[in-house]
Amino acid sequence: MDTTVTTGTEDNVWGGGNRPLGASYGKLMMWFFIVSDALTFSGFLVSYGFSRFKFIETWPIADEVFTHVPFFHGNYPMYYVAFMTFILIMSSVTMVLAVDAGHRMMKNRVILYMFLTIIGGAIFVGSQAWEWATFIKGDYGALETKGGRILQFVNAETGERAALADFSKILPEERVKHEKSAGIWYQEEGYKTSYSLNEVIQGFRANPNILIRTETINEEGEKTLLTRGESLEKLKDAVLVVEGANLIRNEYGSRLFADFFFFITGFHGFHVFSGVVINVIIFFNIILGTYERRGHYEMVEKVGLYWHFVDLVWVFVFTFFYLV
Amino acid sequence: MAHEHKLEIFRGLLKFRSNTQKIWGVLIFLSIVTAVEVALGITKPEVLTKNYFLGMKLLNWIFIILTLVKAYYIAWDFMHLRDEKSSLRRAIVWTPIFLVCYLIFILLFEADYIYNVFKDGFLSWDF
Numbered sequence: 027m028d029t030t031v032t033t034g035t036e037d038n039v040w041g042g043g044n045r046p047l048g049a050s051y052g053k054l055m056m057w058f059f060i061v062s063d064a065l066t067f068s069g070f071l072v073s074y075g076f077s078r079f080k081f082i083e084t085w086p087i088a089d090e091v092f093t094h095v096p097f098f099h100g101n102y103p104m105y106y107v108a109f110m111t112f113i114l115i116m117s118s119v120t121m122v123l124a125v126d127a128g129h130r131m132m133k134n135r136v137i138l139y140m141f142l143t144i145i146g147g148a149i150f151v152g153s154q155a156w157e158w159a160t161f162i163k164g165d166y167g168a169l170e171t172k173g174g175r176i177l178q179f180v181n182a183e184t185g186e187r188a189a190l191a192d193f194s195k196i197l198p199e200e201r202v203k204h205e206k207s208a209g210i211w212y213q214e215e216g217y218k219t220s221y222s223l224n225e226v227i228q229g230f231r232a233n234p235n236i237l238i239r240t241e242t243i244n245e246e247g248e249k250t251l252l253t254r255g256e257s258l259e260k261l262k263d264a265v266l267v268v269e270g271a272n273l274i275r276n277e278y279g280s281r282l283f284a285d286f287f288f289f290i291t292g293f294h295g296f297h298v299f300s301g302v303v304i305n306v307i308i309f310f311n312i313i314l315g316t317y318e319r320r321g322h323y324e325m326v327e328k329v330g331l332y333w334h335f336v337d338l339v340w341v342f343v344f345t346f347f348y349l350v
Numbered sequence: 351m352a353h354e355h356k357l358e359i360f361r362g363l364l365k366f367r368s369n370t371q372k373i374w375g376v377l378i379f380l381s382i383v384t385a386v387e388v389a390l391g392i393t394k395p396e397v398l399t400k401n402y403f404l405g406m407k408l409l410n411w412i413f414i415i416l417t418l419v420k421a422y423y424i425a426w427d428f429m430h431l432r433d434e435k436s437s438l439r440r441a442i443v444w445t446p447i448f449l450v451c452y453l454i455f456i457l458l459f460e461a462d463y464i465y466n467v468f469k470d471g472f473l474s475w476d477f
Binding site: 047048049054057060061064065068069072073075076077078079080081082083089103104105108111112115116118119121122123125126173247327330331334335337338341342344345348349350 | 369370373374376377380381384385387388391392399410413414416417420421424425427428429430434435437438441442445446449450453454457458460461462464465468474475
């Protein structure tokens with residue numbers, strides 16, 4: 027675009043008329059923001075790598091953690107995340123198409139493509155919320171030892187993971203959720219698990235075909251399975267039943283894994299969410315004809331840069347959280 | 351604002367007739383790369399998981415390289431870096447690359463050191 031007509035001062039140097047590096051003021055500032063935000067995300071991902079390298083032998087295997095697909099039962103590792111990645115790339119494509127239509131001043135096309143971009147973003151945020159909910163709810167349940175390690179259960183006959191509900195004994199005991207008002211004021215239970223520690227231990231003793239799986243990764247790249255004797259010995263260390271994951275406990279393994287999952291995907295999800303909000307604002311501006319009157323659709327290009335950046339970050343999160 | 355787009359990808363191997371066509375072409379390419387990643391992640395071929403390069407499985411190297419390839423095409427074609435001046439492109443790309451490489455280097459080395467302390471030091475954490 028050669029001229030801008032919004033304020034009339036944008037042509038002169040101090041009004042932003044100068045174009046260092048051939049990019050307009052707004053675009054350049056968006057790039058500055060993106061570079062700094064990229065460094066923030068790199069900091070998060072590298073600190074994830076730091077924690078992972080620190081506990082390289084016991085880190086959870088992502089394939090075993092994210093195995094669910096909505097409306098389907100069974101074990102489908104990664105399919106859903108791959109779908110989410112595709113949705114985000116797809117919405118990136120509609121965004122570029124919107125920018126392209128903007129260059130050619132085709133208002134209706136820009137409206138259509140922006141709308142599709144917003145829908146894609148909304149699907150992605152919804153999927154992420156679902157991922158979180160599934161992760162928080164957990165699926166098999168586990169025990170935690172004094173040292174904070176996680177013991178999971180495997181059915182020796184089928185070789186598949188055993189849920190606490192599969193073998194725990196229901197004992198005639200009463201359990202009350204510990205609250206601040208009853209007892210020491212700074213101690214309280216976050217949630218009440220479906221089975222007490224005693225019920226799990228009794229059930230384990232009564233079922234000879236259940237084995238314990240520790241966090242340690244063996245040479246085949248799988249979690250170590252203990253023998254029945256070792257399992258019974260290991261069971262003595264257990265102090266707590268854990269179901270699902272939160273910032274303090276994590277049935278899938280290392281707590282840091284859950285912490286980083288919530289933090290990194292949460293921060294990224296917040297970016298997507300704010301991206302959708304900004305896209306909606308721009309969408310209405312297009313409908314109102316703001317950019318038509320301004321004579322160019324550079325604003326679409328600027329939010330487009332942000333939106334692609336969000337996609338770019340997800341590509342890295344996908345690799346380092348789910349694939350590697 | 352530059353209206354003309356560079357319509358070649360793969361160093362001129364593939365030339366598109368219009369910008370819209372290029373966008374769809376890049377989408378197809380990115381989808382193929384993602385599909386390859388997912389397929390490798392599910393099948394985990396033994397050749398790639400048993401062999402190591404610089405202490406990391408070959409499979410993980412492939413994932414990281416494919417990710418960088420995807421990042422390149424998102425930045426170059428979706429974010430229009432291909433059409434910007436090379437000075438802007440270099441400022442945007444090399445600054446973070448330099449800083450991130452440095453960060454990766456120091457933090458991962460430090461983490462490996464702590465791993466060895468946990469492993470060989472007189473410290474019990476698995477009980």
